[in-house]
Amino acid sequence: MSNRAASFVEQWVSENAVKPVEGAPAGDDSEARLRAEACLAAAKDEGIAREDIEEETGDLVSYMGAAIANLVRRAVDG
DSSP states (O other): OOHHHHHHHHHHHHHHOOOOOTTOOTTOOHHHHHHHHHHHHHHHHTTOOHHHHHHHHSSHHHHHHHHHHHHHHHHHHO
């Protein structure tokens, strides 16, 4: 796994991950899917392969879901 891909994902998430939509049904991963697609598109523009990203993150949708959940926890905890 390239350090470049890992750094890219971390930076992208810090700049682009958002909280899930208010009132979204439990288990709805549509926001995570949208964020994963956007991240992969941005990575492609930077010449970073999906395989390199997913080698670091595993399933990118799950990774984005966890990142969003972490943001929600931090917002609640203040």
